[in-house]
Amino acid sequence: MTRWFRSYWAEEDTWFYFEADADGWVTRQAELQGALEKPVAAASSTEWKAAQQAGTLADYEATYGATAEMPVHEWDAHEPQDLTAEQFETVWLTARATCQARARARSTHRA
Known part of the structure; x- marks a missing residue:
């Protein structure tokens, strides 16, 4: 069963939003930083793996960041707050667009 939750890390002043599969592995992850909750990442593990295989991982990570490479039980110490699929999707779409x-x-600046 898919699980959606968020967890705040004070040391990074960042909200981490996670979508995890039935085995606890992160499938999508968004990160919002600072008091204004500025989107800084919106990565998909499927896309990340495809970019790695295609040799374009640096470009992917420069655009979207990366997903956590450990099961979600690692975040239990950060007091996870459950989300609905809709709540996660709203954050995901906003972070992705940003x-x-x-x-x-x-x-554009490079061209």
């Missing part, structure tokens, strides 16, 4: 816009702005 990451894509930032990548477009970077490529």
Whole structure:
């Protein structure tokens, strides 16, 4: 069963939003940082693996970040708060759009 939750890490002033599969592995992850909850990552493990195989991992991570590479039980110490699928999806879509816009702005500045 898929699980959605968020966890706050004070030392990074970041909310981590997770979608985890039945085995506890992160399938999608979004990160919001600071008081304004600025989106800084929105990564998919499926996309990350595909980028790794294609040799484009650096570009993928520069745009979307990376997902955690450990089961979600590791976040129990960070007092996870359960989310609905809809709550996660709202954050995911916003963070994803922000990451894509930032990548477009970077490529425009390089051209």
